Amino acid sequence: MTPQILRDKLIQSAEALGWTTADVPAFTSPDFRGREGSDKPEVPADIFGLRLGFYPVLVAPITLGDVEQMQRNLRRLNAQMVIARSYMRPEEVINAHIMLCATATIELADWRQVVDMAERDETVCRKIVWIPEANALDESYAAFVARTFLATPWQAAGTTLNAPLDHNENLVQRVLVRHGLPRPVADRWVALAEQYGSDPDTLVTELMTARGQS
Template sequence: MLLDDLCSRLIAAAGEMEWEARVEPTLTNRAFRGRETEADVRFLENMRGLMLGRYPVLAAEISIAPQENSIADLRAAHNQMLIARSYLRKEQIIDAHILFVAEEPPSDTDWRRQVDKIERDESVCRKLVWMPDRSGISSSFDAFRDRTFLARPWTTAQPRNDAPLDQNEELVQKVLEMKGLSREEAETWVRLAASGLNDSEALVQQLIAAMEPST
């Protein structure tokens, strides 16, 4: 089942981040916190509640085609998230997500526009859609994960030991001149800042001295 696969992969990805990851049944309750009666609204049949680190997540399948189905499914997911929010602390609500999984519809369906419409709708919470590629399901999940809060860009970054930290000395010097230093004073300040002097008191004295008129 696609939904179970999505949940397993999300929990594993959170584990790779060394986050606590668990199923959270309260997120799929159909009654608001403190009430016993289920809300009289439509819900998706299959949804899972997860806590991935600090992120509360509803995972669900969604029908991309026809368009009427995707709109109805999106509204049903919103209904569940509104109830789930009643079980969250105030600071958790901002991190809430709905992560959908969907089968790729027939090729004659304008599904990319539908997916884009779902993901651009940030009412209630943020939403993303994973559409697994059957010829490479792991790689397609990795691409999906890299669009979420589970992304790990540092694993693919190419280190460069010879790269300076933003060659912005000229910009800093121009700003200093704009703030009233002469060109010579600004050049001295930039040189002192880059000198690596660890004695902060001595550095301050040298910066002050750079502004004193020469005798």
């Protein structure tokens, strides 16, 4: 897999949320803004600059090898992000991310350790690693994006949020009865809450009156 695939998928995810997206080649420049011609650091290969909504992003490949190799890669990526920040709007800097696409793993390497190292490194910005699975590309991407600012947990919670109102009322009634309120009074309390929900002072008075009549 290549970072180009990750770039394309990130854009699709952002556009699905109705966000504006843009390629930002300046984020991958070897020069700081306004300092062209100065000493140039080594720019990581196959790196992309994006703006996804309010989030500036670098998308880059990463090899999951040993610790020393990861440390070298992180230094280069952090250096590039420092340059990229010079092209960002001030309010964007705090939202900067580096999204890494694992393009290779070295045999016998403890790649879980180096992934953890990369994602814990927030020297310049947050970093998240996608380890694509060729036979389950969409599933592995979904698991990856669920850990990012592009996650949409409210979609998965839709069935709970749309629970019928009478189910909620029955639950409240059962809780009130369990805590010692007679069932007729519990029913009355639920009805009063629906009637006076926007008038808490009156609601409290009516609840106490109903309780005293039990």
